[in-house]
Amino acid sequence: xxxxxxxxxxxxxxxxxxxxxxxxxxxxxxxxxxxxxxxxxxxxxxxxxxxxxxxxxxxxxxxxxxxxxxxxxxxxxxxxxxxxxxxxxxxxxxxxxxxxxxxxxxxxxxxxxxxxxxxxxxxxxxxxxxxxxxxxxxxxxxxxxxxxxxxxxxxxxxxxxxxxxxxxxxxxxxxxxxxxxxxxxxxxxxxxxxxxxxxxxxxxxxxxxxxxxxxxxxxxxxxxxxxxxxxxxxxxxxxxxxxxxxxxxxxxxxxxxxxxxxxxxxxxxxxxxxxxxxxxxxxxxxxxxxxxxxxxxxxxxxxxxxxxxxxxxxxxxxxxxxxxxxxxxxxxxxxxxxxxxxxxxxxxxxxxxxxxxxxxxxxxxxxxxxxxxxxxxxxxxxxxxxxxxxxxxxxxxxxxxxxxxxxxxxxxxxxxxxxxxxxxxxxxxxxxxxxxxxxxxxxxxxxxxxxxxxxxxxxxxxxxxxxxxxxxxxxxxxxxxxxxxxxxxxxxxxxxxxxxxxxxxxxxxxxxxxxx
Amino acid sequence: xxxxxxxxxxxxxxxxxxxxxxxxxxxxxxxxxxxxxxxxxxxxxxxxxxxxxxxxxxxxxxxxxxxxxxxxxxxxxxxxxxxxxxxxxxxxxx
Numbered sequence: 001x002x003x004x005x006x007x008x009x010x011x012x013x014x015x016x017x018x019x020x021x022x023x024x025x026x027x028x029x030x031x032x033x034x035x036x037x038x039x040x041x042x043x044x045x046x047x048x049x050x051x052x053x054x055x056x057x058x059x060x061x062x063x064x065x066x067x068x069x070x071x072x073x074x075x076x077x078x079x080x081x082x083x084x085x086x087x088x089x090x091x092x093x094x095x096x097x098x099x100x101x102x103x104x105x106x107x108x109x110x111x112x113x114x115x116x117x118x119x120x121x122x123x124x125x126x127x128x129x130x131x132x133x134x135x136x137x138x139x140x141x142x143x144x145x146x147x148x149x150x151x152x153x154x155x156x157x158x159x160x161x162x163x164x165x166x167x168x169x170x171x172x173x174x175x176x177x178x179x180x181x182x183x184x185x186x187x188x189x190x191x192x193x194x195x196x197x198x199x200x201x202x203x204x205x206x207x208x209x210x211x212x213x214x215x216x217x218x219x220x221x222x223x224x225x226x227x228x229x230x231x232x233x234x235x236x237x238x239x240x241x242x243x244x245x246x247x248x249x250x251x252x253x254x255x256x257x258x259x260x261x262x263x264x265x266x267x268x269x270x271x272x273x274x275x276x277x278x279x280x281x282x283x284x285x286x287x288x289x290x291x292x293x294x295x296x297x298x299x300x301x302x303x304x305x306x307x308x309x310x311x312x313x314x315x316x317x318x319x320x321x322x323x324x325x326x327x328x329x330x331x332x333x334x335x336x337x338x339x340x341x342x343x344x345x346x347x348x349x350x351x352x353x354x355x356x357x358x359x360x361x362x363x364x365x366x367x368x369x370x371x372x373x374x375x376x377x378x379x380x381x382x383x384x385x386x387x388x389x390x391x392x393x394x395x396x397x398x399x400x401x402x403x404x405x406x407x408x409x410x411x412x413x414x415x416x417x418x419x420x421x422x423x424x425x426x427x428x429x430x431x432x433x434x435x436x437x438x439x440x441x442x443x444x445x446x447x448x449x450x451x452x453x454x455x456x457x458x459x460x461x462x463x464x465x466x467x468x469x470x471x472x473x474x475x476x477x478x479x480x481x482x483x484x485x486x487x488x489x490x491x492x493x494x495x496x497x498x499x500x501x502x503x504x505x506x507x508x509x510x511x512x513x514x515x516x
Numbered sequence: 517x518x519x520x521x522x523x524x525x526x527x528x529x530x531x532x533x534x535x536x537x538x539x540x541x542x543x544x545x546x547x548x549x550x551x552x553x554x555x556x557x558x559x560x561x562x563x564x565x566x567x568x569x570x571x572x573x574x575x576x577x578x579x580x581x582x583x584x585x586x587x588x589x590x591x592x593x594x595x596x597x598x599x600x601x602x603x604x605x606x607x608x609x610x
Contacts, residue, residue, distance in 0.1 A: 213582045216535025266529045273532075274589040277582075422604045500604065 023074040141306040144169035156307040202280040242297030303383035303391040340433040363398035418463040453479040
């Protein structure tokens, strides 16, 4: 049997850090006997017999471990020194080239299929790093290592089976090496019909918007609000995610115009009409399904599985909505990435107003909701949405690791310099939960026009952020507390969603008092 | 620059408010003024679109007016974002 060197990176991928470092250490004091046969190599040490074959899946060890044990890893490290040639093990494309990519594509499921087709249509393929293994991130926060043999491939979601991330990674790699392209994925008859139906429907919407442009806003009938709502609903049936969301948004804007809402802006309405108009134009002019799927978009409400998280609960906020829901929102900080995640638990009260609400604690935690504050949690199999909300999935498990007595937030996660919060990517559109340190209070008042409590704050370089709290009984208490504490010269950290429009606006959801 | 972009935005909104079918001669005059102002700010891409829009209006080519308006709106929006970003960075929201 010919032996090729197995790199430490490869050995680490098939085992783990602990096994590899133990094997390296063991190797220093071991005496190993070995025999090279035609199709296998036999090694004897530490009362164990190890048989190594070309295919890693066929290797065996007499120890009780059912997976890749330290003896197998030690054997490879030993053989690297004994039989090693200049030839390093490189990733062998043969196995992946022969996989049934059509079956893999089918197993992906509709959401991932659409995302995959959309990405290859726009040439937005994740970067593949090729060494003795292939490293690829098919989704944000998820990294897959493709190994020979393929079933030993690993994913940061920790799934031992062939998870959807691994399937996606295989397909992206096949696209990257040019084995498959966008034309090779068959579109089901249902999707094909959907495509034709969608184009017909977009023509109708396009005509409706063209009429709007022709007659002008001042003569547009109020019925457009309802028409757009219906169009949004039907677009959802046709799985046109982006169009459905945009139409609903547009309907809300028209409603704001007809109800003379104080926040209504004609420019915003016009931009939204133009965006829908252009999207429908693109869908109508799509020549094939792949091009069409690029514009159809995917529903973002879904949660995706990410690697384990270690989070600190920094704040809990009570929620009560006008529509009759009461609950709490938990803010959790990831100190490594400075990202703030949220978890919301609400119960309906509109039927049983007199019954006190008991909130279920998520992720099999055995503590009360309120006592989670200042606890560090280790969360396994978390599922998150694009806006960093964590799902209450039954697959997710968490445990409290420690309780923090002092300030739970490290300085790296707090924004002291407001100018650093300005980014071109997030301008106008995105909102992010941020932690903002308040140094100076400039002014505070109630805005009759916005019906909001406004607090203007400055950083040390006199860069301003306008903090707003929409008028409600809860926010009035929150606003008064913040002002009282700031007037008493206390150091506060505000938690809220940051918007970048013509100025920086923070919609405050809670605050934390810290030692100066 | 920001006043120019905001002004152009108002002009487009005005066209949309009255409707493409009833564009007045004042609006055509305004468009011509903005075409001249584009030279001052070196905004060739928008200037080209405005000239095109002006021609479509004169020819009463409704469908092309709408497409042209949509293109100008998108470009003005991108330009506005860029100017706001520069201003925010300079701290001009003080």
